[in-house]
Amino acid sequence: DVKVTQSSRYxxxxxxxxxxxxxxxxxxxxNMFWYRQDPGLGLRLIYFSYDVKMKEKGDIPEGYSVSRxxxxxxxxxLESASTxxxxxxxxxxxxxxxxxxxxFGQGTRLTVV
Amino acid sequence: xxxxxxxxxxxxxxxxEAVTLDCTYDTSDQSYGLFxxxxxxxxxxxxxxxxxxxxxxxxxxxxxxLNFQKARKSANLVISASQLGDSAMYFCAIRGGSGTSxxxxxxxxxxxxxVHP
Numbered sequence: 001d002v003k004v005t006q007s008s009r010y011x012x013x014x015x016x017x018x019x020x021x022x023x024x025x026x027x028x029x030x031n032m033f034w035y036r037q038d039p040g041l042g043l044r045l046i047y048f049s050y051d052v053k054m055k056e057k058g059d060i061p062e063g064y065s066v067s068r069x070x071x072x073x074x075x076x077x078l079e080s081a082s083t084x085x086x087x088x089x090x091x092x093x094x095x096x097x098x099x100x101x102x103x104f105g106q107g108t109r110l111t112v113v
Numbered sequence: 114x115x116x117x118x119x120x121x122x123x124x125x126x127x128x129x130e131a132v133t134l135d136c137t138y139d140t141s142d143q144s145y146g147l148f149x150x151x152x153x154x155x156x157x158x159x160x161x162x163x164x165x166x167x168x169x170x171x172x173x174x175x176x177x178x179l180n181f182q183k184a185r186k187s188a189n190l191v192i193s194a195s196q197l198g199d200s201a202m203y204f205c206a207i208r209g210g211s212g213t214s215x216x217x218x219x220x221x222x223x224x225x226x227x228v229h230p
Contacts, residue, residue, distance in 0.1 A: 031216055040122070042204060043220035050216050058217070090158065094218070098146035098210040099165055102218055104158035 003027070006091050006105035013112050019078040021108050023091030032074035033092040033102065034058075034066065036085075043090065049074055050096065081112045115140040115214045117205050117221035124226050126195045133180070134190040134224050136205035142166075144210030147188040149179065152202040152223075161203075164188055166210070192226075200228045 007022035025032065031050050035043040035058075045058030047066040055066050063085060067075045074093075078085055088109050092102040116139040126132040138147065149161040164172045164179045172179040180189040192199055206220045 033218060035220070040222060042119070042222035043206075045217065045219060048217060056217070059219070088156075092158075092218070096216060098144055098208045099163060100146075100208075101148060101160040101163060103160075107156050 004091055004093050004103050004105040006089075006108050008108050009106060011108055011110045013078075013081050013110065015082060015112055017078075017081050017112075019081045019110070019112075021076040021078075021089055021091075021110070023074045023076070023093075023105055024072055025074075025093040025103070026072065027093060027103065028071065029093040029103075030071070030096045031094045031102075032068065033094075034064075034074065034076045035090045035092065036060070037088040037090055037107070046076065081110075083112050086110060086112045115142070115145070115207050115209050115217065115219050117207055117219055119205055119221035119224050121224045122222070124224055126192075126226065126228055128197060128228055128230050129194055131191060131193045132195055132226065134192070134203050134205075134226065136188045136190065136221060138186050138188060138205075138207050140186075140207060140209065140214065142210045142212065142214055145214075146208040146210070147179070147181070148206040148208065148218075149177070149188075149190045150204045150206065150220075151199075152204065154201070158204075162190070195228045197228050197230060200226060202226075 033048040091105040094102040
């Protein structure tokens with residue numbers, strides 16, 4: 001069965017902390033994505049990766065970085081967490097191609113205090 | 114750049130009736146894919162249906178169909194015979210097929226559907 005696993009369901013961090021959100025997929029997918037979901041704004045793409053060590057900025061990359069050292073793992077890094085980064089974060093993966101659906105993790109609700 | 118617009122923040126429908134959720138898109142790509150996802154209150158993202166830009170027929174999957182009007186750049190989701198379990202958030206998304214949008218998957222703001230008994 002297809003699986004995308006995010007390391008934490010809930011996370012509380014302090015302002016200024018460095019935060020790592022981890023995502024692992026077991027489907028040998030080339031593409032991986034990080035989104036944040038906020039009420040009224042839908043899902044907004046932060047970064048995506050189309051291969052190991054390859055990344056592309058999404059629509060809202062400011063304040064975030066990513067790492068993809070292995071095909072199955074895609075990490076989202078908040079270098080210095082701020083309260084406006086409090087949100088639901090969703091990771092997804094897919095094969096390459098316009099006709100391939102993305103599979104999502106269960107989400108991480110991050111609160112920055 | 115590609116963009117999805119969902120103009121209906123909330124929709125209500127009576128059980129067993131049909132409902133249409135609107136989605137318009139903007140892209141300069143010739144090749145692209147359009148997707149609909151459902152997100153129940155549990156938070157999981159469930160893939161519903163896909164339409165390719167070169168597909169001549171509208172996609173259907175059970176009670177879901179996609180009303181694809183390429184010239185108008187719209188990809189509305191039609192749910193027939195609504196059920197209480199259809200109450201959820203629905204997202205439209207586009208996947209780019211070339212240039213700077215290649216592989217990128219962009220979502221809209223979502224529409225909350227409430228099905229009344």
